[in-house]
Amino acid sequence: MSTESEPFKIEVAQRVKRLPPYLFGRINTMLYNKRRNGDDVIDLGMGNPSDPPQDLVIEKLSEAARDPGNHGYSKSNGIANLRREVAAKYMKKYGVRLDPDQEVITCLGSKEGFSHMCLAMMGPGDSAIVPAPFFPIHVYSVALASGNVIALEVADSEKFLSDIAYTCETLYPRPKLLILNYPHNPSSVVVEQSFFDEVVKLAKKYGFMVISDFAYADVAFDGYKPPSFLASPGAAEVGVEFTTMSKGYNMAGWRVGFCAGNAEMISALATIKGYYDYGMFQAIQIAAILALRHTDAAVEEQSQIYQSRRNALCESLARLGWTVDPPKAGMFVWQQVPEPWRSRMSTMDFAMMLLEKGNVAVSPGSGFGPAGEGFLRMSLIENEARLRQAVRQIKSCLREAEADFTAEPAAVS
Structure with a gap:
């Protein structure tokens, strides 16, 4: 009889097992290894x-951090003056009146708030409609809340609305939640206010709640003004909207986000957050107040910087012979892989080739679900010179790969 005991088995929860493998893992591993080996990789991925x-x-952050009174636990829904500032921005920018005490809450970045809102709104058997291709957290938050995902393609806004109605008519039980994300990540699709007007009508007709992820509210180009879901009549009766200071304010690592809208949904999120966290560091909240109050011009200037980078990338890709559709908003170019490469290999393999042979990292569209296959997401975080250099490296990589591909038959014979 063996004296050795069986290895202790760790049994993780089913909610963890439901999560798919991280599809960007291969690219991130190669990117890390190449940079560790001294390669200058231009990262257009994240x-x-x-x-x-x-x-x-x-x-202001430094000043507030020196105040001993700011180092204790903070209220999980955010300090009153910050919530008032968020309400003031909604009134000034979108004409939306919000009660800062009942209809606004701060989050540790919009991603945390979004995830906890799904936990507050969904349970086993509930379904949520998400736009496809999808930003991963829109799917994974639903899965972690034990809900089911219905992915509807977002490229054609009118068809998307029609598909929402059809799904509600034919599915039982009906979807409990509709998740929206405009300007859309990854595809950069944009809408006008009339789109949200129709969403509110559908929500009231079919009884679903709405979560609008408005992460790119402050990054838009060529005079386009992204509309707020909450600016549509009756929107606050059916849903909420998440915003963030990560993009336009360049405060991504600060983790400052907000949720605004329906008071009952805000209250439910506050209940969940009350159990999970003690709120944001108060010095960060104080600095965020100053940013919201005094840096509108800088936010607009940052948007212009992204527009210049967009122009540099899109013009360079067009000179490469690629068909380019410049985005009207957001931090990404959603680029279709050109032929013959789209037919020869998967988007993941194409992205791995660009990284391995061209030292350019991009996000393969398949990482955003099946609807993203055949596309690349290319971020605008590098300056214009680096973006143009990235396209030159892509050109050299594809020229080399084409030569290898052409030579293969001769090598086989």
Whole structure:
């Protein structure tokens, strides 16, 4: 009889097992290894802002951090003055009146708030409609809340609305939640206010709640003004909207996000957050107030910087012979892989080739679900010179790969 005991088995929860493998893992591993080996990889994959916040915001953070009174636990729904500032921005920018005490809550970045809102709204057997291709957290948050995902393609806005109605008519039980994301990540699709007007009508007709992920509210080009879901009549009766200071304010690592809208949904999120966290560091909240109050011009200037980068990338890709559709908003170019490469290999393999042979990292569209296959997401976080250099490296990589591909039959014979 063996004296050795059986290895202890760790049995993780089913909610963890439901999560798919991280599809960007292969690219991130190669990117890390190449940089460790000294390669200068131009990273157009992750949308991680590379520019700093305004000096006065950093100085206010430093000043507030020196105040001993700011180092205790903070209320999980955010300090009153910050919530008032969010309400003031909605009134000024979108004409939306919000009660800062009942209809606004702060989050540790919009991603945390979004995830906890799904936990507050969904349970086993509930379904949520998400736009496809999808930003991963829109799917994974539903899965972690034990809900089911219905992915509807977002490219054609009118068809998307029609598909929502059809799904509600034919599915039982009906979807409990509709998740929206405009300007859309990854595809950069945009809508006008009339789209949200129709969403509110559908929500009231079919009884679903709405979560609008408005992460790219402050990054738009060529005069386009992204509309707020909450600006549509009756929107606050059926849903909420998440915003963030990560993009336009260059405060991604600060983790400052907000949820605004329906008071009952806000209350439910506050209940969940009350159990999970003690709120944001108060010094960060104080600095965020200053940013919201005094840096509108800087946010607009940052948007212009992204527009210049968009122009540089799109013009360079067009000179390469690629068909380009410049985005009207957001931090990404959603680029279809050109032929013959789209027919020869998967988007993941194409992205791996660009990284391995061209030292350019991009996000393969398949990482955003099946609807993303055949596309690349290319971020605008690098400056214009680096973006143009990235396209030159892509050109050299594809020329070399084409030569190898052409030579293969001769080598086989």
